[in-house]
Amino acid sequence: MLVIGRTARARLTATLLAATLFLPPAVYAQEQPAFRNGLSLVDEPKYPPAFEHYDYVNPDAPKGGELKLSQTGTFDTFNPILDKGEAAAGLPLVFDTLMKSADDEISTAYGLLAEGVSYPDDISSATFRLRQEAKWADGKPVTPEDVIFSFDKVKELNPLYASYYKHVTSAEKTGERDVTFRFDQKNNRELPHILGQFLILPKHWWEGQGPDGKPRDITRTTLEPVMGSGPYRIATFSAGATLRYELRDDYWGKTLNVNVGQNNFGAISYTLFGDRDVEFESFRSGNTDYWTENQASRWATGYDFPAVKDGRVKRESLPNPLRATGIMQAMVPNTRRAPFNDERVREALNYAFDFEEMNRTVFYNQYTRIDSYFWNTELASSGLPEGAELAILNEVKDKVPPEIFTTPYANPVGGSPQTSRDNLRKAIALMKEAGYELKGNRMVEAKSGKPFSFEILLSSATLERVALPYAQSLKKIGIEARIRTVDASQYTNRTRAFDYDMTWIVWGQTLSPGNEQLDFWSSKAAKEQGSRNYVGIADPGIDALIEKVIFAKDRQTLVAATKALDRVLLAHHYVVPLYYKKDATIAYWDKFGRPAELPKYAIGFPDIWWSKAATAK
Incomplete structure (x- = not known):
């Protein structure tokens, strides 16, 4: 849906x-379809x-x-x-x-x-x-x-x-x-x-x-x-x-x-409004009645104005809308462009993202790292595949990465000088495998000497508080990431045309995934401008698993097929997973x-x- x-x-x-639509047995038993x-x-x-x-x-x-x-x-x-x-x-x-x-x-x-x-x-x-x-x-x-x-x-x-x-x-x-x-x-x-x-x-x-x-x-x-x-x-x-x-x-x-x-x-x-901070000031002044907060630092420190203190503005954290919603929020490299079509490069980009440090210094420890395309739901894969999920993966064994059967997916963990250095060393090693090397302070393609640099396309200046520290981390391994923030119309036009090196995307999922998975991840959608296959995924194993999700015969099979799809998407390191909260944070005038x-x-x-x-x- x-x-x-x-x-x-x-x-x-x-x-x-x-x-996937569940049809009760009584419906099947009818000779004539009933309204x-x-x-x-x-x-x-x-x-x-x-x-x-x-x-x-x-x-x-x-x-x-x-x-x-x-x-x-x-x-x-x-x-x-x-x-x-x-x-x-x-x-x-x-x-x-x-x-x-x-x-x-x-x-x-x-x-x-x-x-x-x-x-x-x-x-x-x-x-x-x-x-x-x-x-x-x-x-x-x-x-x-x-x-x-x-x-x-x-x-x-x-x-x-x-x-x-x-x-x-x-x-x-x-x-x-x-x-x-x-x-x-x-x-x-x-x-x-x-x-x-x-x-x-x-x-x-x-x-x-x-x-x-x-x-x-x-x-x-x-x-x-x-x-x-x-x-x-x-x-x-x-x-x-x-x-x-x-x-x-x-x-x-x-x-x-x-x-x-x-x-x-x-x-x-x-x-x-053209600016999110100016928009918030409109809410503070009473010109706007309702506000959905998406900035951790503001939620922690930005509500000390009089209307909050005297109760004219109410604040709440509510789990309701996320109880049945899986979230993948991520930095998304465009695999239609080199070198993002190399899985090792994409994995290296994830090792350069230190979520734990950012969560401590920027987000007031309010967020959780995303580790699934169906995060925070029963559809998220974990551990090693077993039961019905394992059976489904064995049916497409020749089309999926072999490590999914032996190695659970896990994001790199940082948060300290030592773990950060270790992760950056792993990133450098992966880049070397992909044909890059450090020369001086620059990551260059070994054969041509061309520096590895790219642009991160953003739709809001608010996102720069995450993109800029990430760019600084990449700079430590010689990669230049330029931040470009554009207005809403330009962003829409560029993402529709897949005109970006990397961008910031949020995919939402219900507990009943189905046809929209074709638009998210299928080979056909990768070629269709305006689709939500922002990554550019074109993989026969994923195509096969999408079909298994769509045609799952019952709830148990749907859950297993979705976990299998999730596991394979993660194994290809298509995105740099970011973070999310398990509650929606809202404020409103009384x-x-x-x-x-x-x-x-x-x-x-x-x-x-x-x-x-x-x-x-």
């Missing part, structure tokens, strides 16, 4: 993820067809008040699907999807625009039945033609979705309110579920004329406020600077069970109400929170 975040990779990220109100990727859905609302919401939450948010970056388009430009923050507020996730279950969703979904025993297709009451903001009904138009365009215009839905070959109208998606694979159990995730767009609006009398063009960026079927509309904006959404009184789905107790703010506004107990797997902000001002009113 895809994780959606601020950028195309983190919006589609905070942060784009897939999973069901929910799909689960791990277990049977918790909520029955006639449920009133999710357990974690306040069904009596008041509506109204304004929520003031901020974001680093800019925006230049309201087109929600195009892989061009910088899409505006909050755009999903305007649109509905076929299904809506439940935050107290792992990878489970229930009908939103669709009242139900059915599929045959061999999962060769999936049919969604639209709700008769579903309407666009202009009052016109949501139709199968809208769903087909949206699906065809998102595959055509966005490489990420083209990869995600590569095995969905067509969408066709099969009833007055029915849309059937055909698959070119059978028994790919996640396909029905992930089809519930893409935004549904109004075909008649996009094929109509804009205010200027000219036909709209979905293949281009636009700053015309778009229309959707969702709970909010774009009210006002200043391109690249501010944006305000307002709650629609005529929203068709406001009493729907999956929406009860949600969408409570009367207005949600965004202010855009203006909100929220349910007494948050959902197990999410903070629920802003969906299920509400304004105290609305309560008072």
Whole structure:
């Protein structure tokens, strides 16, 4: 299942993820496929067809008040699907999807625009039945033609979705309110579920004329406020600077069970900043209501201002959103370029990263080193392979590194002058094996004498506090690493085109990985600009293991196959793993109400929170 975040990779990220659909035996036993109100990727859905609302919401939450948010970056388009430009923050507020996730279950969703979904025993297709009451903001009904138009365009215009839905070959109208998606694979159990995730767009609006009398063009960026079927509309904006959404009184789905107790703010506004520190000052001054902290030093020392001391600003560390999320945050060398295509060079780069020293001096010991692409979940590999995982690896034994059977993966450990020197000596030895040598104070290619130097591309100056010490460590072994920080638009364009030597990437994973692994690590994605295979991985063993993840027949096999994939990714030393926290750290002005107990797997902000001002009113 895809994780959606601020950028195309983190919006589609905070942060784009897939999973394996579990189908209860009772479903297989049916001769005719039956429509069901929910799909689960791990277990049977918790909520029955006639449920009133999710357990974690306040069904009596008041509506109204304004929520003031901020974001680093800019925006230049309201087109929600195009892989061009910088899409505006909050755009999903305007649109509905076929299904809506439940935050107290792992990878489970229930009908939103669709009242139900059915599929045959061999999962060769999936049919969604639209709700008769579903309407666009202009009052016109949501139709199968809208769903087909949206699906065809998102595959055509966005490489990420083209990869995600590569095995969905067509969408066709099969009833007055029915849309059937055909698959070119059978028994790919996640396909029905992930089809519930893409935004549904109004075909008649996009094929109509804009205010200027000219036909709209979905293949281009636009700053015309778009229309959707969702709970909010774009009210006002200043391109690249501010944006305000307002709650629609005529929203068709406001009493729907999956929406009860949600969408409570009367207005949600965004202010855009070019600098993260300036953005924080906006929060401190009260111009922004909510803040997600990602800087350890600021969390430790930056909250001594009066509003925190007198309780007007609250701070919390919450494990909820990371309970079902695996994280790989890393420095990522581009293996499409030499010498990063040499595994020994990549391993040497990891030996030069002294996490323990950085954690002590920069991070106030708040972080943990990442040692898995599925870190902090049951899917992370450890020790030596055994049981079902070992059996899977033996099936591809001729395509994977032999050391995975004998040597557990471990990051280098520093933190002291002696361990740091030892690690740098190992790095030098690996570089020598790769054909490099130290001449004076410079690491050069032995044959040509060309110095080893490269650029680290960053999207924010905040990341320099890690990149600069890393560059200093590399300098000790004669490697020159230049830091280049660019604005959001340039960073997006360069990463889409794989135009970098090394960059900083965060991949998010659910507990049910699936089709998105193709976009992350497959040989095909390595050649597709706009994919999330930022490393450039093109390896037959990894391709084979991705298929085993996607077609895992049950949960036990999925876990084993994912651990095997994780183990092989680590063994190739594709990235320099960084760090993460096991809790989300947030701060907010004391203006909100929220349910007494948050959902197990999410903070629920802003969906299920509400304004105290609305309560008072």
